[in-house]
Amino acid sequence: MAPSPATLGLRDVGRTFGGLRALDQVSLDLAAGEVLGVIGPNGAGKTTLFNVVCGFVRPTSGSLTLDGAPWRPQPHRLAGQGISRTMQGLGLFGGLDVLENVMMGATRTSRAGWASALLGGGRSRGDEQRLREAATSVLDELAIADVAHARPGALPYAVRKRVALARALVSRPRLLLLDEPAGGLGAADVDELAGLVRGLPRHDRHPCSVMLVEHHVDLVMQVCDRVVVLNFGQLIAAGPPAQVRADPAVLEAYLGKAG
């Protein structure tokens, strides 16, 4: 049976940097199989929130839960907990082809089983074959199998972003954290990305929950089941996209105008 998508909770999470409250009593929930968007103007605390969930930044107050249990995120343990992330920088290896880059995603992120055999040196031909098949299958799903043997540097930026997404998905996470997935993409590529992200919780064998932190409001409104809005570190609105879009506090804070 496929593992179920993860749930995530933040309760009164705060983070200060010196005297600055980058996050101020933020509480939110991500339900299983939900796509949750986090938006807000520059400096609102989005990256800090993302980094708290990834374990790069420790909250100064509050608590987190994963699947309802108390959770202290640590970057090196995320993979073992079924969590993958993409970062703003693509971080692809220029000397490897696309397929190898995606295979690296599994070897870097899997804790147990076939992929760890590759890390531990107990590498067999069967392991490698399985890894190759897993990577090929994700490339297929993201419609980039045709560039499997190209070097990332030779590909358009939008395709490289898709490779980075494939690398995060090859470990078949239960929770995917996306940091500005639409950054640097044109309108057509954003639409395609929206389709891909929307499909993630509906994957027939490996459905996952998704949290995405994003500047691109249109993408967030297109793909998210719910959106939370930060401003000066505080959560000022949360709800379905249409509701959030019409919220006067959001218009005021995020779009810089009321009504």
Ligand SMILES: Nc1ncnc2c1ncn2[C@@H]1O[C@H](COP(=O)(O)OP(=O)(O)OP(=O)(O)O)[C@@H](O)[C@H]1O
């Ligand atoms: N490591 C740090 N040290 C000091 N201040 C920080 C640090 N990280 C973030 N901040 C401050 O915390 C606040 C929130 O920053 P953050 O990067 O989380 O916002 P953001 O919403 O991601 O902004 P942007 O949309 O511009 O990327 C900002 O005022 C920022 O200057």
